[in-house]
Ligand SMILES: Nc1ncnc2c1ncn2[C@@H]1O[C@H](COP(=O)(O)OP(=O)(O)OP(=O)(O)O)[C@@H](O)[C@H]1O
């Protein structure tokens with residue numbers, strides 16, 4: 001946990017619900033530049049909704065989210081106007097997102113997958129984008145895979161290509177929603193290693209994960225969510241060895257008892 005770098009993500013009283021009721025209740029937290037935070041918590045507690053709100057794939061109901069100095073805020077009941085939607089768009093452009101299912105375009109090669117958004121969305125010149133894409137492929141250990149199609153890659157390779165694709169937009173923050181959950185156990189490590197490498201380079205990252213060992217070893221913070229709330233967030237060693245909340249203790253006990261951690 002570093003207390004020197006400045007806050008890059010500040011969330012205050014974030015609320016979000018759907019027809020069936022409230023999902024996120026007054027979520028507040030701060031992530032500093034270069035931090036790696038892991039979010040853990042039971043199924044259905046709102047982790048994915050939280051990530052989707054953070055990069056404005058879902059518009060918050062109320063509260064505020066600041067990312068790299070861009071702030072979206074909404075009062076309860078406020079009707080979103082064009083300005084709010086523009087800010088949401090701006091936040092999305094600062095945030096790279098990686099999902100459990102890699103979502104690579106099947107009819108494009110790996111390099112084409114990586115080059116598409118910078119060329120179409122950012123209108124960057126092709127030569128420049130190609131050069132950057134090759135560097136990113138190298139970074140995620142896929143140098144020889146530029147002209148391959150996604151169907152020929154393993155799950156771990158596909159997920160690393162998805163990370164390279166997100167990085168191609170030069171995001172200030174990377175969000176991952178269970179990036180290793182669809183992988184065979186022997187492929188999990190290579191994807192987690194990419195996140196560790198990015199951490200060493202100073203990338204700010206938030207990862208929803210069931211990989212408790214990774215969360216504990218690699219994270220600056222662990223955020224434990226339950227029932228739409230952040231129950232506790234702390235240094236990994238503290239949260240795993242001396243959790244303050246009964247709810248955190250019960251969740252961790254369940255993990256130990258089912259042999260997952
Ligand atoms: N688009 C949506 N419309 C309606 N309800 C939704 C929507 N997205 C999520 N929910 C509801 O919000 C709650 C939280 O879901 P969410 O997917 O955020 O949980 P999660 O913590 O990511 O769970 P898991 O660990 O299973 O992925 C669930 O009750 C879910 O049904």
Ligand SMILES: [Mg+2]
Pocket residue numbers: 047048049177
């Ligand atoms: Mg989820």
